[in-house]
Amino acid sequence: MSVIDKVRPAPAPAVAREPRVTDEHGRPIRVGELALRYVLLLAVLALTVGPFLWQLSTSLKGPTEDIFSSPPKFLPGRPTLHNYERVADTIPVWDYALNSLKVATANVVTNCVGSALAGYALARLRYRGRGVATLVFVLAMLVPVEGIIIAQFTTMRELGLNNTLIGVVLPGCIGAMNVLLMRNAFLNLPYEIEEAAYVDGADVWQRFLRIALPSVKGTLAVVAIFAFMGAWDDFLWPLIVLSDPSKFTLTIGLNYLHGTFAGDERLVAAGTVIAVTPLIALFACLQRYFFRGAGEGAVKG
Amino acid sequence: MASSTAVSRVRRQLPASPWLLAAPGLLVTGAFILYPFVSTLVNAFTDRRTLIPGRFVGLANFRELLHDDMFWTGLRNSTLYVLGVVPALVVLPLLLALLVQKNIPGITFFRSAFYTPVVASIVVVGLIWVWLLDERGLINSLLETIGVGRVGFLSDQWLLLISAMAVTVWKGLGYYMIIYLAALGNVPRELHEAAAVDGAGAVRRFRTVTVPAVRSTMVLVGALSSVAAFKVFSEVYLMAGPSGGPAGEDTTLVMLVQRTGTGLTGRVGYASALSVVVFVVTVVLMLLVLRADRRERT
Known part of the structure; x- marks a missing residue:
């Protein structure tokens, strides 16, 4: 075993052996252990993804198909998009999706611009009061949002912005954690590059836009993705600030759908599939930024 | 040396623009986070309502809390939530x-698939599980098929709370998995090999090598998840309904804040007093986790 390990780079003679699946250090994994791992992985897969698939299956089952059968039928007998048409007839689901898209897009733009500017000011520029400015963002990050939500609501009322999409976006439009993430990203850049640009006569805007910003694209992408996901998925704040059904975002609309048509499982299932599909697609395309965000958010949060 | 001269040049060149760059962020943070925080602390001592400016009432709101059964129900449920969810997470x-x-x-593929519940909105997740746990839903169909019989997951006060906890754990698994994965990458391989050579089995190696190596991450996860669990709102709101299940017995503290303080008749003052309790418990939870960490270390 160990002898063959050492000569592994040379193609071993085709002797019937264990499959050469190796771990990250190039050491082989035993077949028994490998099988056990896959069994467990598949079990967890069924637990984590299964519920989504069941929802999808329910949403595709027609009005005559029994969705309560025991034992359950996992696949729709005759798949139909009928329920999706019915959701659109019941609530203005595409308007809600558009509202969610507006809120999420605005949240991405304001968070990226606002936190990049503020992060650069905190990391790269020296001025009186910089420590205080940093402290403001650190303190803000520690405030539990659920505890100030009533005061945020009264603030929005005072501004006349309750029941507007602007009111939905404003409180989180430049997240303190995003500012601190950007600050750390800028701090990690070597100063010498900007110094060289300074010698060449670049002013602060040129240095920011041409040199610093392109170097922190990865962090900016994390901020953008989490801003999008946060706004698209948010529930408590839009629930409080929006009361007019024509202004609802998808999550609030779904809650309304569930509250009013709770007995109609196919309908609610179709609604949830509409709400979750865009984010799963986004996640499928940009996985590594999602994972990176989980790591960075935890360390700095 | 070189960088400090560059810094001083930068300062000479820019008198106003640092504040200009930071201004949007500071403004938003001040107006929508710090001002509401201070205003919550102030409102807690008034009888302010949504449409009526409040008067100072001293500790009246906090005295009322002590006699409010719903407050104790909310505090109990939010605390139970921490005790149930955090060890699992x-x-x-x-x-x-x-x-x-x-x-x-x-x-x-598996890593991504396990992360999917994190990406989905809590509303989607809540409604998926409401349907799965329904009296006639998939889980009850399966239970009936194997002869256990149907269980009222969403009709019994305690089963409802436990189901909501399970949903929170289900949604959080992938997120904390990624955090642990980063930490495990830093565990020296040699430690495992040395332990294996000494004849330690998998369970023993987990206890003596893995756990000590990721201890600080476990404390971090404990702190993050306990604060989040105490502030639970959406899962219970969606699964038990806005009024908090049978006779409101599943109401959590944040649900009570939302119910009390919003709408045109909202009691802003009283809801602020409830919010102050949320702040205090959050801080206490953080301190408890950090203290438990220190004590175990020594």
Whole structure:
């Protein structure tokens, strides 16, 4: 075993052996252990993804198909998009999706611009009061949002912005954690590059836009993705600030759908599939930024 | 040396623009986070309502809390939530991270799939589980098929709370798995090998090598998840309904804040007093986790 390990780079003679699946250090994994791992992985897969698939299956089952059968039928007998048409007839689901898209897009733009500017000011520029400015963002990050939500609501009322999409976006439009993430990203850049640009006569805007910003694209992408996901998925704040059904975002609309048509499982299932599909697609395309965000958010949060 | 001269040049060149750059962020943070925080602390001592400016009432709101059964119900449920959810979220994602750590074929697919519940909105997740746990839903169909019979997951006060906890754990697994995965990458391989040579089995190696190596991450996960669990709102709101299940017995503290303080008749003052309790317990939870960490270290 160990002898063959050492000569592994040379193609071993085709002797019937264990499959050469190796771990990250190039050491082989035993077949028994490998099988056990896959069994467990598949079990967890069924637990984590299964519920989504069941929802999808329910949403595709027609009005005559029994969705309560025991034992359950996992696949729709005759798949139909009928329920999706019915959701659109019941609530203005595409308007809600558009509202969610507006809120999420605005949240991405304001968070990226606002936190990049503020992060650069905190990391790269020296001025009186910089420590205080940093402290403001650190303190803000520690405030539990659920505890100030009533005061945020009264603030929005005072501004006349309750029941507007602007009111939905404003409180989180430049997240303190995003500012601190950007600050750390800028701090990690070597100063010498900007110094060289300074010698060449670049002013602060040129240095920011041409040199610093392109170097922190990865962090900016994390901020953008989490801003999008946060706004698209948010529930408590839009629930409080929006009361007019024509202004609802998808999550609030779904809650309304569930509250009013709770007995109609196919309908609610179709609604949830509409709400979750865009984010799963986004996640499928940009996985590594999602994972990176989980790591960075935890360390700095 | 070089960088400090550059810094002083930067300062000479820019008198106003640093504040200009930071201004939007400071403005938003001040107006929508720090001002509401201060205003919550102030309002807690007034009888302010949504449409009526409040008068100072001293500790009246806090005295009322002590006699409010709903407050104690909310505090109990939010506390139970921490006790139920946190141990699961500290341990299960670590086991999951160990499962997906080795780079076997297809593992990136599994890692992504396990993360999917994190990406979905809590509303979607809540409604998926409302349907799964329904009296006539999939889980009850399966239970009936294997002869256990149907269970009223969403009609019994305690089963409802436990179901909501399970949903919170289900949604959080992937997130904390990624955090643990990063931490496990830093555990020296040699430690495991030395332990294996000494004849330690998998369980023993987990206890003597893995756990000590990721201890600080476990404390971090414990702190993050306990604060989040105490502030639970959406899962219970969606599964038990806005009024909090049978006779409101599943109401959590944040649900009570939302119910009391919003709408045109909202009691802003009283809801602010409830919010102050949320702040205090959050801080206490953080301190408890950090203290438990220190004590175990010594």
